[in-house]
Amino acid sequence: MQFQQIQHAFINHIKDPEGMPIPEGVADSRMAVYRELFFNNVQGFVSSAFPVLKSLYSEVHWLALVRHFFKNHQCTSPYFLDIAEHFLQYLQQSYKITEQDPEFLLELAHYEWVELYLATKPLKVLETPLLPEQVNQQPLALSALALVLVYHVAMHQISVDFKPAVGEPEHCYLLYRNSEDDVKFVAINQLTALLLQTLQQMPGVALDTLVQQLVPLLPQFNTAQLMQGAQSILQDFATKGVLVSFQE
Template sequence: MIDFRALQQQFMAHIRDPEKPAPQRVPAQRMAVYRELMLNNVGSFIDSGFPVLKSLYREADWQALRQRFFAQHDSHSPLFVDIAAEFLAYLNGLEQLQPHDPPYLKELAHYEYLELKLDVMPEADHQQPLSVQDDLVTTPLLLNQVAEIGQYRYPVHYAAAHQCELEPVETLLLVYRNPELEIAFMVVNAMTVALLARLSVDSPVTLGAVISALQQQFDQFPAEVIEQGVIQMLGQLARCGVVVKPLG
C-alpha cells in the first residue's frame, strides 16, 4: 500500500509537471496522453469561468498561466465552480505579476468568479420577489441571497471593451441575479452599499428602520434627502430583484 501510494504521488507529480520524474515502467507517450487529458479538462473549466480574463492574453501566455496553476496549486475539488475558486485563490496568492498580466488581474478574476458563483447559487426557499402591489412602507424587506458587492481599484466591468487599457478608479459593483434569472450588475456608491448593509438575508426589516439608520449614519445630509434617496433606491433594487420579501 505504501508503495502504491508513492506510485500515485509520483504519477500525479509528473502529470502536473513533466520536469519531475515519471513512474518507472510507464511509457512516456502514455504519460503525455494522461497529462494532456487532465490539463485540457481543468483548462476548459478555467476558460469557461474566466472568458474576459482569457481574452486579454495571447494564447501562449494564457496557456502558460493555466499550466502554472495546474503544476503549482493544490486543488481539493473537481467541481466546476470549485475549480474556478481554486484558480482565483492561486491568482490571489501570486506575489508578483508577469509583464503581460493586466494590473487588475486579481480583481477581474474575482468579478468573473462572483458572476459564476451567483449564477449557480440556489434561490433562497424563504424569499420571494416583491410585486407591484407591495407597499415598501409596510412590506418587510430582505436582501436576496443571490447578490453580492465587489469592491475594486479598477472598473473591471469595462475590461472586455477596453482590454488592458483601464485607469485606476475605485469601483463598487453590485452583482446579482435578476428576475429573468440572468446575472447582472450595477455600479453603486457608498450610500447604496450602506443601505444594502442594513438589509439581511434572513431577518426582515422595515423601510422606516432603514431610513432611520442611514439618517444617523449620514447625518451630514438633510434627513429628507436621505429619506427620498432610500425610497428611490429601494424601489430600483426591488425591480431588479435585489430586495425581496419573506415567503408567505
C-alpha cells in the same frame, strides 16, 4: 515500487512533466495521453470561468498562467465550479503578479468568479420578491442571489481594447440573479452601495429604521432627503427582484 508510490509519481509527473520523471515502467506515449487530458480539462474549466481575463492574455501567456496553477496549487475537488474557486484562491494567495498580468488581475478574477457563483448558487429557501409598493410596509431583505461589490476599476468596461488604470474613485456594483436565472449587474454610486450594504447587514429591517442607520453616516443629507432617496432606490430594485420578503 508500492502502488501508493506509483500513484504519487504519476500525479507528480502529470502536474510537472518537465521537472518530475515518468513513473517507472510506464511508456511516455501513454503518459502523454494523461498529461494532455488532465491539463486540457483544467485549462478548459478555467478559461470558461474567466473569459474576459483570458482575452487579455496571449495564448502562450494564458497557458503558462494556467500551467503554473495546475502545477503549484493543490485542488481538493474535480468539479468545474470548485476548480474556478481554486484558481481564484491561487491568484489571491500564492501567485506573484508579473508584467504580463493586467494590473487589475485579482479584482477582475474575483468579479468573474462572482458571476459564476451567483449563476450556480442554489437557493436553500424559496424567496418571495417584494413589490415596489411594499417597500414602505414590509420588513426588507436583500435576496441571497444578490451581492454588493466594490472595486478600483470599472469592471464592466474592461476588454481587449480597454484596460483601465487602477485607482480612484471606487466603482460599486450590485450583481444579482433574476427570475430568468440570468446574472445581471447594476453600476451604483457609493451612497446606494452603503444603503444596500446596510440592508444586507440588517435583514428584516423596516425602511424608516434603515434610514435612521444612515443618518449619522451621511450628515450632508437630512432625514427627509434620505427617506425619499432610499425609498426610490429600493423601489427600483424591487422591480428587479432584488428585494424579497424577510424570512426568520
